[in-house]
Amino acid sequence: MREDTIRLPGPAVAADPAPEAVRPGDLTPELIATDWWSDDAVARAGIPVVDVPFVSVGGGIGSFVTVDYLRICGVPTSAIRVLTQLESPWESYEYLTRVSQIPRGERLRSDSASCPDNIWGFPSYAVREALATKSPRPLWNVLVEPILADYYTPKAGQAFESMEREHDRIDYASMVAKGQVRMVRRRIGGGYFTILTPAEGTSPTRRVAYRSRYVHVAVGYPGLKFLPDLMEYRERHRDYGSVVNAYEPHEQIYQRLHAAPGTVLVRGGGIVASRVLQRLIDDRDARGLQTQILHVFRTFVTKAHGPHVWMRRRGGDGWAYQGFNYPKSVWGGQLKARVRKLEGQDRADLYKQFGGTNTPIRRNWREQQGRGRRERWYHAFQGEITGLTPGPSGTVQVALSTQQGPQNVQVTAVIDCTGLEADIREHRVLADLLDHGGAGRNPLGRLDVERSFEVRGTRSEPGRMYASGSATNGGYFPGVDTFLGLQIAAQEIADDLEGLGFCARLGPVRSTRQWWQWARGRKI
Structure with a gap:
């Protein structure tokens, strides 16, 4: 069945501006039509260039979690820019939860240890709620779930407030450049140009080019x-x-x-x-x-249903029941290991088995x-x-x-209430990557990424382009569009960047020291 789309009302999805005559500092027909850009071509267009090693496009929770990992791994704020229209990383997500009847006082569909503000997952949401309310009930809930109690899930407000604390601790605001991202193109000589239309009154030109070695794309839902x-x-x-x-x-x-x-x-x-x-x-x-x-x-x-006795989902009264978006083993068990080895239709078939509405x-x-x-x-x-x-x-x-x-x-x-996500082409940045960036689609039709979350086909040596979030669903790691999934993607990206010499290794000593800093609320 064909499905139409509308633009997401939240600010995370870019809207197409009306075409205008080319002016100095704007994109030229040469740039728009060219897959690989030279420094000279950008200079001829009169577009100012900002050099920064790492750029994250989107500015939502996917950008936030990835930047958090990099800051913990020793990357200074001067080496990172987040290009976004959002006022806060959780703005679009909070908008979606609020209109879909999950205001701050209601509970999300996320487990206790999936903490975007805390890469270690301890203390978990349940522990923090128990301490804040001086009640053992959240801890008891986690202990006996799901047999004697429903799965524990945090309140939306708890997640947003904890992210705000981490946002301030890592000085996230100093890394933000406000505006709308138009495109990301590969650079002749290595790396990428990311074109930003700055917020009104913040730049003398209509476009600014961010020249970077690494780009991370986390643009959320296309529509x-x-x-x-x-x-x-x-x-x-x-x-x-x-x-x-x-x-x-x-x-x-x-x-x-x-x-x-x-x-x-x-x-x-x-x-x-x-x-x-x-x-x-x-x-x-x-x-x-x-x-x-x-x-x-x-x-x-x-009734309960599934391909075999070891992969069954409870059901009844019309509903397919499952505690979380996917079986929990996709985040760190046998399904995660199994999907990581599959290619093409075999991977798509397995997604179909454990996916579906629930x-x-x-x-x-x-x-x-x-x-x-x-x-x-x-x-x-x-x-x-x-x-x-x-x-x-x-x-x-x-x-x-x-x-x-x-x-x-x-x-x-x-x-x-039948669906949220449109085709990835509905987002102009993703569409441009498909047309000019070398990106392709995975077996589910989303952005094709490697096991490290590098976008396949987009490499511009020595640069790398990564992507995380819903646009990559169908890749080697399921559950990408969840708090824990975004954290696992960020960890894979940070590990890959560590191998390239961009950040420090998060070994036992650094990890312990950084956790103590997090626990005491000390700024990085």
């Missing part, structure tokens, strides 16, 4: 993924408030339900669908609302939905939306294909 039926309805009827993606602001739907009884159709079977349902049911309980909830699954899971088991969610089924205000079923049209009084008429046959329902709103 929101909209299924054709939703996009067509929104564009044809200009109704952007009743048919929404869960990753865009949609508080207006909850406000309408507060004002009058209504019916909501939720589509999807992942963690965001779980959170949206919890919000709807919490509001219903707290305010005494009469909200009716229709929940459509594309695949309705009724949500964690949470006792409160299951209780809420079970009560809704008994009281007949929550209705879950397998089906597909086949049509959307405006209904009376601002409602939406939804045509459905179900196992019981075609059905038509009238709802207050449709909340689509």
